[in-house]
């Protein structure tokens with residue numbers, strides 16, 4: 001592994017990003033945390049929709065994961081099964097997601113794990129305040145803002161075992177596309 005995260009600019013142009021927001025805003029529902037059924041505002045406040053059937057988005061994301069893994073991470077990943085999520089953080093709902101990891105390492109009976117995670121900002125960062133995405137450096141244990149994510153259309157990729165969070169959004173709405181690539185369990 002060469003880096004903590006990598007990024008790929010200009011993956012979705014403005015029209016593509018607006019189209020995703022328009023299309024998937026209709027399917028949003030309140031997110032829950034992990035396997036729990038009840039939405040938890042304390043840990044996470046966001047609305048999500050799944051994007052399983054969008055082949056254009058799916059193939060683009062798949063290519064980004066492949067490039068990221070080949071150039072930066074070299075992790076055992078299966079590109080055939082991605083999960084892609086459209087996510088909305090709303091200031092009036094105090095949208096946020098506290099520090100968490102995407103791979104549940106303590107669930108030892110997993111048949112597969114979320115190996116790589118991806119985030120892309122879909123709307124203009126001037127449309128909201130707060131909502132910064134932060135990633136924790138495992139060596140220093142320090143959390144830092146990922147500034148590249150503020151460029152709409154730039155894809156950020158990082159291993160799902162790195163702790164990350166979304167700070168509380170204080171104004172407007174923040175739209176992101178989030179995806180995971182799976183693979184054999186961590187060992």
Ligand SMILES: [Fe+2]
Nearest residue numbers: 100101102164
């Ligand atoms: Fe996450």
